[in-house]
Amino acid sequence: MAGELESCKPLSGLLSGLAQDAFYGHPGITEELLRSQLYPDVPIEEFRPFQAKMRGILKSIASADMDFNQLEAFLTAQTKKQGGITSDQAAVISKFWKSHKTKIRESLMNQSRWDSGLRGLSWRVDGKSQSRHSAEIHTPVAIMELEIGKSGQESEFLCLEFDEIKVNQVLKKLSEVEESISTLMQPV
Amino acid sequence: MVKATTGTAQIHAEGEYAPLLDVWSDRYRQEGWHYLLEAIFGDQLPHTPELLIDFQWKLGMAVSSDSCRSLKYPYVAVMLKVADHSGQVKNKSFEMTIPQFQNFYRQFKEIAAIIETV
Numbered sequence: 001m002a003g004e005l006e007s008c009k010p011l012s013g014l015l016s017g018l019a020q021d022a023f024y025g026h027p028g029i030t031e032e033l034l035r036s037q038l039y040p041d042v043p044i045e046e047f048r049p050f051q052a053k054m055r056g057i058l059k060s061i062a063s064a065d066m067d068f069n070q071l072e073a074f075l076t077a078q079t080k081k082q083g084g085i086t087s088d089q090a091a092v093i094s095k096f097w098k099s100h101k102t103k104i105r106e107s108l109m110n111q112s113r114w115d116s117g118l119r120g121l122s123w124r125v126d127g128k129s130q131s132r133h134s135a136e137i138h139t140p141v142a143i144m145e146l147e148i149g150k151s152g153q154e155s156e157f158l159c160l161e162f163d164e165i166k167v168n169q170v171l172k173k174l175s176e177v178e179e180s181i182s183t184l185m186q187p188v
Numbered sequence: 189m190v191k192a193t194t195g196t197a198q199i200h201a202e203g204e205y206a207p208l209l210d211v212w213s214d215r216y217r218q219e220g221w222h223y224l225l226e227a228i229f230g231d232q233l234p235h236t237p238e239l240l241i242d243f244q245w246k247l248g249m250a251v252s253s254d255s256c257r258s259l260k261y262p263y264v265a266v267m268l269k270v271a272d273h274s275g276q277v278k279n280k281s282f283e284m285t286i287p288q289f290q291n292f293y294r295q296f297k298e299i300a301a302i303i304e305t306v
Contacts, residue, residue: 062256063255063257064257064258065256108255108256109259109261109285112250112253112255112256112259113250113283115265116280116282116283118292123295125302125306140303142303146282148280148282158238158268158270159238160238160240160268161239161240162240162299164300166240167296167299167300167303168300170240170243171300174292174293176245177247177289177293180247181247181262181264181286185247
């Protein structure tokens with residue numbers, strides 16, 4: 001049955017399924033599901049260590065956020081190991097990482113963010129007029145709606161009102177952030 | 189039956205809703221339409237804007253985590269102090285990635301440009 005496992009066609013699918021489970025938190029991706037869909041002729045006792053090996057490799061690559069040089073060195077080492085992978089399999093894994101790296105990384109970043117993230121932002125500017133007791137006064141205000149939410153939870157909407165002075169105060173703070181970013185951040 | 193007429197701000201209640209409306213109408217007289225509409229429409233009501241009292245920020249770098257040893261991503265964390273119409277003050281915090289922050293900053297600049305001309 002080793003020939004079945006060495007075949008590369010279903011490996012790409014397996015890596016996708018493993019990524020769904022390990023990184024995107026997609027529920028219901030069981031070992032049996034993967035086996036029956038991708039390697040139906042391989043018995044579970046053989047499939048189990050195989051998928052565990054692939055999962056381990058994928059996790060190592062993602063955890064180290066390997067660039068392509070590191071990836072190649074790592075996969076070459078895996079092909080040379082006892083009970084490692086074939087060079088065909090290494091090629092499939094390499095291709096998979098190259099096309100999914102950004103998405104997987106984003107998913108890992110989201111997993112480690114425990115505060116709310118900014119999900120959406122919309123705004124409008126109103127010319128507010130007060131006319132109840134005094135003459136009409138036009139004071140422009142900006143109304144901003146921030147959609148924030150923690151990973152996997154429903155959004156919270158924050159609706160804020162700013163007058164011109166406040167807008168400029170916030171703008172000044174934002175320019176301080178921008179300055180910090182450019183002076184302190186080395187290219188990552 | 190509840191009939192509310194905007195503009196004239198009058199509420200007529202009949203039958204079983206009458207006592208309930210007495211409670212509401214006191215509050216609404218004091219604090220505006222907000223409470224009445226909230227009672228009827230609940231969460232579907234667009235929120236009354238809150239005032240921003242303070243804006244604090246932090247530029248952070250996530251280095252490593254248990255799910256990813258090599259995270260290496262910068263982020264902007266923001267802490268807003270907001271006051272609602274009743275004067276209650278709350279802290280709201282959230283994080284932005286650098287591209288999200290750039291977008292946030294750009295939108296604020298747009299708002300500033302427009303509010304100046306209104």
